[in-house]
Each structure stands twice: as structure tokens, then as C-alpha cells.
Amino acid sequence: GDQVEQSPSALSLHEGTSSALRCNFTTTTRSVQWFRQNSRGSLINLFYLASGTKENGRLKSAFDSKELYSTLHIRDAQLEDSGTYFCAADLGFASALTFGSGTKVIVLP
Template identity: 75%
Template sequence: GDKVKQSPSALSLQEGTNSALRCNFSIAATTVQWFLQNPRGSLMNLFYLVPGTKENGRLKSAFDSKESYSTLHIRDAQLEDSGTYFCAAEGFLLSGSFNKLTFGAGTRLAVCP
């Protein structure tokens, strides 16, 4: 909901280009996860982050807990990157409990040839 805001809500990319998705938190988050929901509907975990950065292939993610945001960078976008990207944050003040994630509304990404 409003506690986790994702931008942009939708994005169209040319194959081979780069882009960044962003997630802003209104209340302090302790960890962040990024998920990709593919066009068939399956949800896959991309990253689990404490404050810092992680990289996996063409994807790189950063989480700044002090500034309350996280980013997901996609390099050299491919057709199979299409889908909806969700960020989700965990934090006692954010969620009112431990081990409970609050999701953003998602960014719909379409990669075109």
C-alpha cells in the first residue's frame, strides 16, 4: 500500500537497454526483497537485501535504509525480463510484526524487440 511505493507503475524498454526501478518506504524498513512475477503468474524471489547492494547477472539491487528506498537496476534488458516487479519490505514499525512483508503495487515491465 502507501507504506511501500513503487515507481514507475509501468515501463516499456527496448531490448538491450538499461533501466532502474525504485521503491520508497514511508516507515523504516530493515530488509527488502524484490520479486518478479512472470506473465504466467509465478512469483520468483530475485533479491533479499539488508542495507547494501547485491548483484546477480544483469540485475543489481541496492537498499539504503537511512534514505528509505531501494532500487533494482536491469542492464541489457531481454525479452524474458518482462513481467511485474514487486518490492517488499520488512520492519517492525512498517508491518507491526516480525517476519511480515509489506508489498508495493508493482512495476509492469514490457521488453520489446
């Protein structure tokens, strides 16, 4: 089965509201990265975490290596937050990242 389980697969939220995405890992995870893929297909680095939490503007991410999950919170959503969000885990395999299946986020006016 998938080693990185991402949920939800899709999310619609209105401007100004908040929501959270989650990734569960089925095996030991050294670190996690979060990306947003825009409509052109570009992957934008959002966070790298080996533990704890990080915040950048209206985005906040947490990684719990013991409980094997990571979250990404979007606060006060804006239209430009729309895109597909991916978590990606360093599972110790070739130092490559194993990606989740993505969450398609649509922010509505």
C-alpha cells in the same frame, strides 16, 4: 497512505537498454525483497537485502535503510525480463512483507 511506494507503475524498454525501478519507504524498513511475477503468476525471488547492494547477472539492487529507498537496475534488458516486478519491505509487522504496487515491465524487440 501507502508505506511502500513503487515507481514507475509501468515501463517499456527495448532489448539491450537499461533502466531502474525504485521503491520509497515511509517508515523504518529492516530489509527488502524484490520479486518478478511472470505471466503465470509465479513469484520469483530476485534479491533479499538488509543493506548495501547485490548483483546477479544483469540485475542489480541496492537498499539504503537510512534514506528509506531501494532500487532495482535492469542492464541490457532481454525479452525474458518482461513481467511485473514487486519490491516488498519488512517493516517489522509480524515479519510479513508489505508489497509495493508493482512495476509492469515490457521488453520490446
